[in-house]
Amino acid sequence: MSTHSYLDFEKQVAELEGKVQELRQLASDDSTMDIADEVQKLESKSATLLRETYAKLNPWQKTQVARHPYRPHFKDYIDRLVEDFTPLAGDRYYGDDEAIQGGLGRFKGRSVVVIGHEKGNDTSSRLKHNFGMAMPEGYRKAVRLMDMAERFDLPVLSLIDTAGAYPGIGAEERGQAEAIARSTEKCLTLGVPMVSIIIGEGGSGGAVAIATANKVLMLEHSIYSVISPEGCASILWRDPAKSKEAAAAMKLTAQDLLEHNIIDLIIPEPIGGAHRGREAVMDAAGDAAIEALQSLSGLSADELRRQRQDKYLAMGRVAGTA
Amino acid sequence: MNWLTKIVRPKISTLWKKRDTAENLWHKCAQCGEMIFHRDLEAAQKVCPSCQHHMRLPARDRLQSLFDGGSYDEVEYPDVQIDPLNFKDEKKYTDRLKAARNKTGDKDAFIIAAGTLDAQSIVVALQNFEFMGGSLGMAAGEAIVRAADEAVTRKTPLILFAASGGARMQEGILSLMQLPRTTVAVQRLKDAGLPYLVVLTDPTTGGVTASYAMLGDIQIAEPGALVGFAGPRVIEQTIREKLPDGFQRAEYLKDHGMVDMVVHRHELRATLSRLVRLLMEKGMAAQITAPVSEPAQLPVTQVQTTLAVAANEDTDPRAEKDAAE
Ligand SMILES: [Zn+2]
Numbered sequence: 001m002s003t004h005s006y007l008d009f010e011k012q013v014a015e016l017e018g019k020v021q022e023l024r025q026l027a028s029d030d031s032t033m034d035i036a037d038e039v040q041k042l043e044s045k046s047a048t049l050l051r052e053t054y055a056k057l058n059p060w061q062k063t064q065v066a067r068h069p070y071r072p073h074f075k076d077y078i079d080r081l082v083e084d085f086t087p088l089a090g091d092r093y094y095g096d097d098e099a100i101q102g103g104l105g106r107f108k109g110r111s112v113v114v115i116g117h118e119k120g121n122d123t124s125s126r127l128k129h130n131f132g133m134a135m136p137e138g139y140r141k142a143v144r145l146m147d148m149a150e151r152f153d154l155p156v157l158s159l160i161d162t163a164g165a166y167p168g169i170g171a172e173e174r175g176q177a178e179a180i181a182r183s184t185e186k187c188l189t190l191g192v193p194m195v196s197i198i199i200g201e202g203g204s205g206g207a208v209a210i211a212t213a214n215k216v217l218m219l220e221h222s223i224y225s226v227i228s229p230e231g232c233a234s235i236l237w238r239d240p241a242k243s244k245e246a247a248a249a250m251k252l253t254a255q256d257l258l259e260h261n262i263i264d265l266i267i268p269e270p271i272g273g274a275h276r277g278r279e280a281v282m283d284a285a286g287d288a289a290i291e292a293l294q295s296l297s298g299l300s301a302d303e304l305r306r307q308r309q310d311k312y313l314a315m316g317r318v319a320g321t322a
Numbered sequence: 323m324n325w326l327t328k329i330v331r332p333k334i335s336t337l338w339k340k341r342d343t344a345e346n347l348w349h350k351c352a353q354c355g356e357m358i359f360h361r362d363l364e365a366a367q368k369v370c371p372s373c374q375h376h377m378r379l380p381a382r383d384r385l386q387s388l389f390d391g392g393s394y395d396e397v398e399y400p401d402v403q404i405d406p407l408n409f410k411d412e413k414k415y416t417d418r419l420k421a422a423r424n425k426t427g428d429k430d431a432f433i434i435a436a437g438t439l440d441a442q443s444i445v446v447a448l449q450n451f452e453f454m455g456g457s458l459g460m461a462a463g464e465a466i467v468r469a470a471d472e473a474v475t476r477k478t479p480l481i482l483f484a485a486s487g488g489a490r491m492q493e494g495i496l497s498l499m500q501l502p503r504t505t506v507a508v509q510r511l512k513d514a515g516l517p518y519l520v521v522l523t524d525p526t527t528g529g530v531t532a533s534y535a536m537l538g539d540i541q542i543a544e545p546g547a548l549v550g551f552a553g554p555r556v557i558e559q560t561i562r563e564k565l566p567d568g569f570q571r572a573e574y575l576k577d578h579g580m581v582d583m584v585v586h587r588h589e590l591r592a593t594l595s596r597l598v599r600l601l602m603e604k605g606m607a608a609q610i611t612a613p614v615s616e617p618a619q620l621p622v623t624q625v626q627t628t629l630a631v632a633a634n635e636d637t638d639p640r641a642e643k644d645a646a647e
Contacts, residue, residue: 165532167552167560172570175580177531177551185505185537204489205501205532205551212502226489226498226529231556236411236491250494251407260406262495309506313467315499316460318403 005275007064009053013272016046050272057221060244062253063229065221066200067163070275072282074101074116074159077199080279081286082107082114090141094174097138099130099166100210102145107157108290113149115142115210116159119200133166134206136179142210143186146194155293156194158210163228165206180209187212188308191301195292197267197285198222198254199274214308215292216262218254219281220269224262225252262315264292330385330435331393351375367587376544376587378524381426381450384483385435388446388591394437397445399468401429402460407494415492422454431456431486432465436472440595442602444481445473451485451525458530459490463500463507466534470507479517479598484535488528488553497529504534512539517601519594522549522572522581540597541581543572544590549580 006014020042023035057065065071078085082105089096102115119132149156165176187194187210196213202224218224227235229247234240257263267288270277296304348357353375363370367387368377379387386392409415423429431453435446447469449456456462466482473480489497511518520538524547531551543549550570558565568574572584585593 165551167557169557169561169565169569172550172552172557173578175536175578178536178580180532180551181501181505181534181536184502184533185509188502188505188509204498205529208498208501209532212505224495224498226494227491232491238412246411249407249409249411250491252495257495260496262499309509312499312502313506315503316402316463316493316496318401 005069007061007068009057009061009064010050013046013050013053016042016049020046047271050276054221054272058244059223059247059250059253059256060229062221063201063223063243063247065273065275066219066223068273068275069121070278071200072274072278073121073161073200074118075121076278077116077159077282077285078105078114080282082112085114088141088145091137091144093137093140095135095137097130097135097141098128099132099134099162100138100142102141104154108286111152111154113145113154113156114159115145115156116199117162117207117210119161130166132162132201133164134162135166135168135171136174136176139165139179139183139209142183146183146186146190150191153192155192155296156190156213157289157293158194158196158213160196160198160202160207160211160224161200162203162206163201164203165209177205180205183209184212188312189305190308191304193293193296193299193304194308195289195296197289198224198263199285203228212308212312214296214304214311215264217265217267217285217288217292218257218263219267219274219285220254221273222254223247223252224254224257225250328396329393330382330396352377369587374545374586376524376546378451378485379587381433381448381452385433385446385448388481388594389435389437389439390441394435394446397434397436397468397472399432399434399461399465402464405492406496407492409492409494411492418454418492422452426450426453428453430459430461430465432462432469434465434469434472436476436478439591439598442595442598443476443478444598445469445476445478446481446483448483449485449530451487451523454490455488456484456486456530457488457490457497458486458500458504458528458533459493459497460500462490463503466504467507470511473511473516474514477514477516479519479601480511481519481521481594481598482534482538483521483523484526484530485523486526486528486530486535488530501529501533505537508534508537517598519597521585521590521594522575523547525549527551527553536580539601542590542593543575543581543584545572545584545586547572549575 020039023039027033027035085103085105087101087103099117101118105112105114117132118129120126120129146156165180194213195215196211198218200222202211204226229243230240232246232250233242254266258266265288267284270280274281347360349360349363350357351370351373354370354373356370356372368379385394405415431450433448433450447466469480508518518538519540520535522543526535526549548570554565554570575581576584
């Protein structure tokens with residue numbers, strides 16, 4: 001898949017890579033041209049620039065990387081990491097929500113339940129998956145799948161990638177808030193190991209609902225926040241154009257979250273972001289997930305529940321108080 | 323550790339005096355325009371006598387009107403780290419916090435109170451919209467955990483009055499983490515077999531509804547209260563159409579099966595009292611070791627049937643419906 005969808009802060013990289021392409025085009029028309037040296041120079045310059053840029057991305061730039069359309073999505077991870085994936089559908093109350101996908105599969109040799117948000121990768125699939133913004137049915141399906149995982153003693157792996165739960169009339173009508181609350185509650189009482197990976201955007205309650213896990217991992221340039229930078233800017237600054245400031249103020253990067261003990265591990269991304277090394281990042285995520293699951297094996301159902309509950313009870317508590 | 327800080331006794335006379343200023347003598351109902359004399363409005367618990375519009379009730383007025391004799395103990399909750407993200411928008415978070423503390427005299431958006439309701443022990447957690455829109459941050463999370471623990475220790479139900487614009491954005495991800503955290507608190511209450519009653523008041527929106535405020539054993543809403551996950555403005559911007567009348571109001575929630583009942587403020591105390599009595603008596607069933615003299619000769623199955631019928635009567639949905647109307 002092409003990665004030629006440059007972000008605004010990658011302009012110089014785009015120019016350099018454009019020049020390389022131009023040279024190659026010229027050389028293919030004229031076989032007497034020797035472009036090897038020039039191409040190598042340009043490529044090394046562009047690689048250095050990319051490395052330097054991505055080493056110091058600011059929170060707003062990370063937000064853009066986290067939302068990059070070519071970043072691997074749920075379906076890509078499933079194709080790469082899960083054998084015998086068998087999607088399961090429906091909440092058994094009202095309908096099926098395509099923004100949250102889930103099912104059974106074999107991950108690194110063992111049977112698991114996988115749940116996650118899917119944003120889609122072209123216009124028709126984006127519409128089908130509602131851009132990864134789930135309805136109550138999605139969360140109720142997640143609860144159903146977690147119930148099943150518990151019944152058959154299967155670990156749960158969740159992949160988080162949503163701007164947030166969908167804000168619409170139908171969603172409210174059918175109890176979006178209650179559905180999210182119940183799903184979070186189910187995560188907390190689950191008697192099997194649960195590992196979550198924030199692969200792109202972790203948007204508010206819509207993310208928490210399936211990310212309240214024993215171990216939460218984050219890709220290096222993914223984000224996890226209480227509200228989108230745009231939403232925060234329009235409420236607190238009364239100006240959506242202040243998204244950059246809001247992104248910085250909210251501390252939504254993987255690095256910030258690790259510092260505040262909200263997550264357990266950062267999974268490094270290839271230079272230039274997950275979309276420039278899709279297979280490498282999916283493999284790294286797979287390795288990190290199996291390691292996290294293995295670290296939980298041997299814990300009883302009660303110990304797993306207690307670990308999760310103690311972890312979340314401590315979030316925001318000053319050490320030493322009751 | 324003793325968390326009890328102050329015992330609140332009603333001082334009705336000073337309450338009146340404080341507000342006896344000329345400009346505060348008359349209040350105009352925002353819904354019907356009726357001019358209401360302030361004492362009448364206070365006496366009516368801020369419900370418009372002519373159209374029944376429920377206005378926002380100050381936090382401590384609500385507590386006074388709920389507890390026996392208007393008296394209760396306030397329970398302190400632990401301090402949290404102030405502004406760990408060093409957050410600044412147009413104002414510093416620490417300044418906003420200071421202003422809210424000065425305005426309310428409280429340390430954050432929750433008040434925990436313990437006392438009796440018709441001689442039954444209860445713990446109440448009340449979310450104060452006056453304090454930064456009742457926003458859910460670490461302190462509110464701490465308060466809910468504390469209130470649930472207090473209820474578990476005292477073996478009493480927890481009644482939670484929700485009022486909030488949502489998560490406290492100035493605490494970023496730490497405020498989001500209060501969703502699972504408060505859910506754990508509710509879980510502990512449920513593990514202890516104690517009732518958790520939620521009263522949704524105007525307005526309750528955002529992350530608050532996606533956690534503790536929607537997990538009650540019984541969900542009550544005040545008439546007209548706006549309750550929803552996404553705010554109406556956000557929805558309108560997303561779908562680009564006008565929202566239907568009454569959308570996300572208490573009655574709408576009742577119609578869509580999201581709350582058990584919509585209860586007029588004047589009926590609220592009696593309703594809560596009855597629910598507490600019914601739910602706490604249910605716990606007694608397990609303690610019946612020997613059958614009472616009369617059914618002794620009845621076959622066991624019949625005794626069970628009798629108990630089952632009694633339980634059904636106790637939770638007769640028609641009784642709840644009456645209260646709602
Ligand atoms: Zn009126």
